[in-house]
Amino acid sequence: MIARRPSPDHRDAAIAAGRASRIRMEAEPTPTPTLRETADGRRRIEHAWPREARAGRAIQDAIAEHVDTHNSLPADIRTVAGVDIGFEDGGETTRAAIVVLDPSDLSVVEQALVRRPTRMPYIPGLLSFREIPAALDALEQLSALPDLLMVDGHGIAHPKRLGVATHLGLVSGLPTIGVGKKRLTGRHDPAPEQRLAWTPLMDGHETIGAVLRSRVGVKPIFISPGHRIDLGTAIEWTARTLTRYRLPETTRAADRLASRR
DNA sequence: GCGACAG
């Protein structure tokens, strides 16, 4: 390479680079969440999907007050769906799988599988912003919305009570339950050995979930209310969808759908 | 400053 003095070209390039980096570093505007009501009467929160941590945290602070841990489930739940979100191509692609089951016999009613470009990196505490856009697309693929969603990941067992399951409940307006395989936050005693026995997951004096022995001899799972449901009911639905495995049939079915090309 | 940290 020949050594050269700075030329006008170089200056332009430097200025362009400076402008580009300034644009890149510029904090994105904070999306303003809005409350909307659907035709069938679901109240749901709508907001743009951020690409940066700061904007995500601002949204969390704005929507946290709308999390509802009281029951408002339909009189009779005719469908329960398992929601599983994963990643491919080293994280470039987000894959959302939803399998709708008939709770009376756990038979498959319908399923949806979508792949979308990933728009957020993984940041503990902000996982929902990375996963939910694809999950919403998958929900739209269904001919009918499920009455209840069981989501892989936590509900309110999150530092800000806004785990994936809770956040998905807020933006979809549907009742959700968080089914986690690993602890994110909170403290707990060792899980009881007996099947379906559980110990509370605590954050200070607040009960944020249950550490449930879904199967004897295996690691417990973490159940927490997502949205529009209380802990007791979340545990009941988990028990109802459990068979002989560690994970409920809802999440197993979604996992299966996801892991086939 | 150190350690923790869903999927």
Place this chain on the structure above:
DNA sequence: ATCTTGTCGC
């Protein structure tokens, strides 16, 4: 989450 084969145990 995903990358990956066999292997230990009921």
